[in-house]
Amino acid sequence: MQVTETLNEGLKRGYEIVVPAAELDAKVNEKLAEAQPEVEMKGFRKGKVPMALLKKQFGQRLLGEAMQETIDGAMNKHFEDSGDRPAMQPAVEMVDGENWKEGDDVKVTMSYEALPEIPEVDFGGIELERLVVKAEAEAVDEALASLAETAQDFEARAEGEAAEDGDQVVFDFLGKVDGEAFDGGAAEDYPLVLGSGSFIPGFEEQLVGSKAGEEKDVNVTFPEEYGAENLAGKAAVFECKIKEVKAPKAAEIDDELAKKFGAEDLEGLKAQVSERLEAEYAGASRAVLKRGLLDQLDGLVSFDLPPSLVEAEASQIAHQLWHEENPEVEGHDHDKIEPTEEHNKLAERRVRLGLLLAELGQKAEVEVTDAEMTQAIMNQARQYPGQERQFFEFVQQNQQMQQQLRAPLFEDKVVDHIVEGAKVTDKEISKDDLQKAVEALDDE
Incomplete structure (x- = not known):
């Protein structure tokens, strides 16, 4: 087998793989020899069918298998030897496939975009501000009044x-x-x-x-x-x-109301409300912290981006935003949405940060556990009341859906890992100021 490089430009790679006919024939004979002891055919005892007859009967099918296995093996060996990681599934085409006949060498072209080398990042140089909001009495009272309305x-x-x-x-x-x-x-x-x-x-x-x-x-x-x-x-x-x-x-805000919500008394309910509010504030604060971290990371690193990933991301962004602006269109049988320069710029940021976080997570051996995945699936399943079991089974059988659920979990764990190594300063602010900081995220 011969592998020849035909393109090496930036992250783009191209190769021609030639598999000699003799190598394919040897592989087919090897497969036939492995299968011969178990083959039964009318007129012959088990395991005594002549190789020539086996080849006539099964040779074509085994030739196809041999071609696929040989080409897959060549590709895997290439990636192992070169260290390249393709950004997307490599494009593989057979040269003169329509004119190829048995006994000819097999020529295949393979092209892909390699993932770039990701530079090292010094987490110690990252400085972040964590916004802290306490649950004030006024906010607790507002939440209690809302609970009283729901328990009307x-x-x-x-x-x-x-x-x-x-x-x-x-x-x-x-x-x-x-x-x-x-x-x-x-x-x-x-x-x-x-x-x-x-x-x-x-x-x-x-x-x-x-x-x-x-x-x-x-x-x-x-x-x-x-x-x-x-x-x-x-x-x-x-x-x-x-x-x-x-x-x-509206229900009275008293011990009876507290018992309706699982608390022993009003003070217990206030404590629960306060804890829930501070958890909500912490979630909002984390979103602001994460954006600040991603902004700094985006400014710290620079490397070539695979054009195919950027184009795919830009198209997805343009498509999603178009549907948000045209909510009355539910299907996807509309004209193609062309990404703008703004879409492309956002896509470049997302791809760059996605590749960086993936690399950092891999080096830190960050993993999403089975328990975390199960919890994520259960949370998603709650959006389909009465069909939770069917949704769970659907996710188990759908690798793409599993990846969609795993990706944000992985990203958040990588972010937590980076934050642990960064310099983080707490800043206590009001609920209103936190709200403004969150709203500012949407404006950027």
């Missing part, structure tokens, strides 16, 4: 008061289609919060203004995509008898 109760309105949006109406109802009652269309003492969207579109709005003791017909049309085929698209009348109209009332 309802109390009866004064006699004769009409129901408003957000009120709870307790009523009996009987639904009919074409004058006939249907299964599941009736209930007694049903508590419905107006505006909750619990019922068919158009139903709840018609109960706004109703009063306790009134009887009212609600006219609606079931959606065309309604689950029950016998009701889909049908007009219906619901005979409603209003029994109570209740206005929302």
Whole structure:
């Protein structure tokens, strides 16, 4: 086998690989010899089928396998000997493939972009500022008031008061289609919060203004995509008898509220809220710290970037931003989105930092554990209520999805590793100032 370099320009590499026909033939014979003892064929005892007959029967298929294995072996040996790491899957093409016939040498071209050499970085020269925010009493009180709203109760309105949006109406109802009652269309003492969207579109709005003791017909049309085929698209009348109209009332901020949220008493709930707030502040602070670190790293290193990676990243950025600006377009059958100079510049930064962090993580032997991956999958699965198991199984069988989940975990662990070796100064600030710092991240 012969490997000849045809291109060495920047990070671009090109090679021609020639596999002699005799080498392929020897490999096919080797495969046939390995298989011969187990081959059974009519007219011959097991293991006694002549090699010539085996070659006639299986030679073509084994020749294809031999070609693939030989070329793969040549590529692997090249990368092992050269130390090159391809930025993307190498492009491999057979020369004169249409005209090739058995007995000819095999010529293959291989081209790729090599990953660059990453320079050393002195973490000790990196200085970072970590923003620290304490959970002040005012913020805790605001959070408690929000919890009280979510735990709201309802109390009866004064006699004769009409129901408003957000009120709870307790009523009996009987639904009919074409004058006939249907299964599941009736209930007694049903508590419905107006505006909750619990019922068919158009139903709840018609109960706004109703009063306790009134009887009212609600006219609606079931959606065309309604689950029950016998009701889909049908007009219906619901005979409603209003029994109570209740206005929302925020829960009292007391020990009873605390118990609803798993705390022993109000002081315990305040401690929980304070801890949660400071965890949120710490998460926001980390985002600001990480951006500061990446900005410094971006200014510390400079190396050639594989054009294919930059182009792919720029296209992805342009595509994502276009969809954010055109949310009404859900599919991807639109015209090609051409990256701008700004997209290319951002892509260069992302690729440069991505390669740097990958190199630093590899040298530091940073790994994402199975437990961390499982937790990440579980967190993602919560976005699909009722389908968590299916999502989990989907991720287990999808390498690309696993990589999408592993990449940010790996990056965060590398960032933590770098921060440990950097000079970090804590600075205590207010919640508002932290909010401004976070908002500034989006403006950059």
